Amino acid sequence: MVRSDKIEYISRICAGKNVLHLGCVGNEQTVGADRWLHAKLHEVSENCVGMDIDESGVEEMNEQGYHAVVDDAQNFHVDDQFDVIVAGEIIEHLANPGGMFESARRTLSEGGTFIITTPNPFALIRFIKYISPIHEFSVFEEHVSWFDRITLSQFASRYGFVESDHYYAKADTFGLTQILHDIGFEKFEDDFIGVYRLNKKPGK
Numbered sequence: 001m002v003r004s005d006k007i008e009y010i011s012r013i014c015a016g017k018n019v020l021h022l023g024c025v026g027n028e029q030t031v032g033a034d035r036w037l038h039a040k041l042h043e044v045s046e047n048c049v050g051m052d053i054d055e056s057g058v059e060e061m062n063e064q065g066y067h068a069v070v071d072d073a074q075n076f077h078v079d080d081q082f083d084v085i086v087a088g089e090i091i092e093h094l095a096n097p098g099g100m101f102e103s104a105r106r107t108l109s110e111g112g113t114f115i116i117t118t119p120n121p122f123a124l125i126r127f128i129k130y131i132s133p134i135h136e137f138s139v140f141e142e143h144v145s146w147f148d149r150i151t152l153s154q155f156a157s158r159y160g161f162v163e164s165d166h167y168y169a170k171a172d173t174f175g176l177t178q179i180l181h182d183i184g185f186e187k188f189e190d191d192f193i194g195v196y197r198l199n200k201k202p203g204k
Helices: 004-014 037-044 055-063 097-107 124-131 149-157 176-182
Strands: 018-022 047-052 068-070 082-088 108-119 161-169 191-198
Touching (some): 004 037, 004 082, 004 161, 004 191, 018 037, 037 047, 082 097, 097 108, 108 149, 124 176
Parallel strands (some): 082 108
Antiparallel strands (some): 161 191
16 A cells, blocks of 8 residues: 555655656556545646556546556656656566666756655565565565665666655554654665656756
């Protein structure tokens, strides 16, 4: 389930902006669900365009009055320039993450913001399952890579981006990680959000 803390954090950055949302159909919460990120972005932004490779999902979105297009996040082309691009829970699915950064660099306005969310490989629950003799450690079958703050910042820097903020979204249900988050150990949470500012447009 998409954490409400994550939705609110991203929404604050996108408020009043021209936003492109990659992976808009979603996998945790799909079209029309209570915590569907795109609905919130559509609500708070000045303009919001969705993009996804899921043709049927994009068609359903357009039928509901949203503006969405079919394209590949690894090599996309749109006519507009955007203030913010949001890539929610997709980078870990991509064979070519660099293609997404390059496409974002072409598409963002000067000084624009690129928001990337991804599972935290060092989350407490993941570590416990990994070392536990009674729990089988597993990875979602469509994931092909792990990213953390360091590797994402390194990736971003190679395409003209600099980290402007980061955040570990707080769990909705009360438990150990919520307590740890409140006392400054937020790195144990499962959801990582990286925020990157475009420092240089191509050719500049």
